[in-house]
Amino acid sequence: MQKEIQNAAAVLIGKPLWECNRAGDMAMFQFGARRMMPSPRGVMREVGEYALHLQCPWRIRNGDKIIMAA
Numbered sequence: 001m002q003k004e005i006q007n008a009a010a011v012l013i014g015k016p017l018w019e020c021n022r023a024g025d026m027a028m029f030q031f032g033a034r035r036m037m038p039s040p041r042g043v044m045r046e047v048g049e050y051a052l053h054l055q056c057p058w059r060i061r062n063g064d065k066i067i068m069a070a
Contacts, residue, residue: 012050019048020068026055027070 012031019030032049039045059069 012052015050026053028053
């Protein structure tokens, strides 16, 4: 499973992370180029080239140091 996750997330390497927010127990991250897209209600909003939504235990590390976690 770890290899599958690493392969799927590989496209995010080198992309800028420019937004992170939460909704309940879900964390949402926006990566890459910014673009405007209509929401389901038709309102234009800025989104990333890639979005990562996490609704499970996770952490972002730099070596042994935990930067963010839930």
